[in-house]
Amino acid sequence: MKVTVYNCRDFDEKELFVKYGKEMGIELVLCPDAPDKDNAALARGGECIDIITSKMPEELLKVFADYGVKYITTRTIGYDHIDIKAAHALGMTVANAPYGPCGVADYTVMMILMTIRKMKRILERSNIQDYTLKGIQGRELKDLTVGVIGTGRIGRTVLKDLSGFGCRLLAHDLYENEEVKSMGVSYVTLEEMWKQADVITLHAPLTDDNYHMINGEAIEKMKDGVMIINTARGGLIDSQALIRGIENGKIGGAGLDVVENEFGLYYYDHKSDILDNRELSILRGFPNVTVSHHMAFYTDDCVDTVVRDSLLGCKYFTEGAENPWEVK
């Protein structure tokens, strides 16, 4: 059994792939680059490819299908970068490899704290020995209402983590979760969330229905000084509307681990390049916006689990066994 792994990082993933590949009896082709039509031939002779967040549009899926690929696993929780409908139409099975929610939840809480305490400004000042206080007074979580959108594995963990801080918690999801309710957290409509939350944190997958769920109209309805945290997917927020909201002071701060159109940018060294993502450049420049490069997942535990389970999914597929990670 052969699996071709794309975007394989030599400094953290390679050793794990070799270890788990050996344990599972899998022949591996480890490619450092993103999958494209030029390196698709590497997958010939095997049915499975293992990718990260690079775009997999229909044209590219067809190239892989022609080489005999029948199974695509993504070493991520989100799978909006893959044209699932096209993959299914080509007879391909798609799966993800969800690691534990704690890494992303920890990171979210850190982003919330950094945003309410104006940490970007504090770090920038201390780096240049500016030890003044004006403009860096923060707020306390116990005085704030935090709204969590998407109460799946990560959103629920964030709610549990935040429950120790004494803030008021609100939740919104398409489906209410009993565990969340048993924590005394109220589910509210988005309208109520916009009206009441001081901090809004996103934990829903990106779908056709929630693209730009935070847009100009939604921002208008939010509290003055609202802080927005996004560790889910960039497309959930209309970047132009976010920029306008920050410029006119409606939005008091943001913590963005993900941004729109980040594909092709993240995990590469672009320091000498002129980037084609104006919104990212503008957002990065604001003193009250912390941007990180889709890092929330990046812990020792998450990387180990995602490498192991992406291969395990390939094994299940090849053996015709039940695969808990298949995207239907």
Ligand code: NAI
């Ligand atoms: P999950 O599938 O356990 O939970 C997602 C929840 O969102 C579900 O309860 C679902 O009902 C809800 N949902 C779906 N559409 C919604 C909508 N329109 N409005 C409100 N709620 C909606 O997923 P999990 O593991 O909690 O991950 C959440 C998201 O976090 C992933 O889809 C992924 O995009 C993102 N993520 C980001 C990472 C990073 O490194 N920044 C790492 C891992 C995940």
